[in-house]
Amino acid sequence: MCSITTTPAVLAVPIVKRTCTEAVVWQVIFMKLFYRFVPHSWRLVSVPNRPSGRWHTFVDSAKVRFSCKSCEHGWTSMKGRITFWCAFSNNTGVVAYRLYGQQCGSCTGESYESAMWYPEEIEKVLWNICNRVAHVFYGLARPPIQLNRRPGKPKNPHNSEKCQACKDGVCAERR
Numbered sequence: 521m522c523s524i525t526t527t528p529a530v531l532a533v534p535i536v537k538r539t540c541t542e543a544v545v546w547q548v549i550f551m552k553l554f555y556r557f558v559p560h561s562w563r564l565v566s567v568p569n570r571p572s573g574r575w576h577t578f579v580d581s582a583k584v585r586f587s588c589k590s591c592e593h594g595w596t597s598m599k600g601r602i603t604f605w606c607a608f609s610n611n612t613g614v615v616a617y618r619l620y621g622q623q624c625g626s627c628t629g630e631s632y633e634s635a636m637w638y639p640e641e642i643e644k645v646l647w648n649i650c651n652r653v654a655h656v657f658y659g660l661a662r663p664p665i666q667l668n669r670r671p672g673k674p675k676n677p678h679n680s681e682k683c684q685a686c687k688d689g690v691c692a693e694r695r
């Protein structure tokens with residue numbers, strides 16, 4: 521596994537220059553943040569859909585990039601969405617998460633392109649969910665949720681028709 525530090529300045533590298541895959545970045549930042557709950561162990565797992573059973577659910581937002589595999593059109597969205605589902609029992613916790621895609625607006629491609637997440641946005645949403653876990657499962661005070669996103673104004677308004685999170689009903693809130 522590659523080693524990275526998680527200071528925002530170091531992480532603010534362009535996506536193309538990343539040497540680690542995004543999945544590894546998620547895991548490394550998660551482990552650093554959730555180390556606070558030792559001796560309890562917490563795991564981060566990516567899921568394609570809502571897992572069954574009882575979970576605490578939390579939706580967050582970030583600025584993300586998309587790139588169409590068919591026509592190579594690229595676009596930015598301030599409404600990159602993520603849903604977390606958290607559960608804790610027998611000294612073990614699980615944080616499941618799902619990322620939502622968007623369809624290309626420049627061609628007729630029907631598939632949802634995967635969002636590319638900036639490392640500092642990954643760190644922000646994981647920091648938020650870590651504090652949420654600390655509050656829900658450990659009774660710790662909840663610091664305010666970080667709402668800041670990478671600066672930038674997308675040229676076009678959000679297109680709900682092409683947004684997977686809108687289709688799933690998690691894009692409606694204003695954040």
Ligand SMILES: [Zn+2]
Nearest residue numbers: 588591624627
């Ligand atoms: Zn396209």
Ligand SMILES: [Zn+2]
Nearest residue numbers: 683685686691
């Ligand atoms: Zn949406």
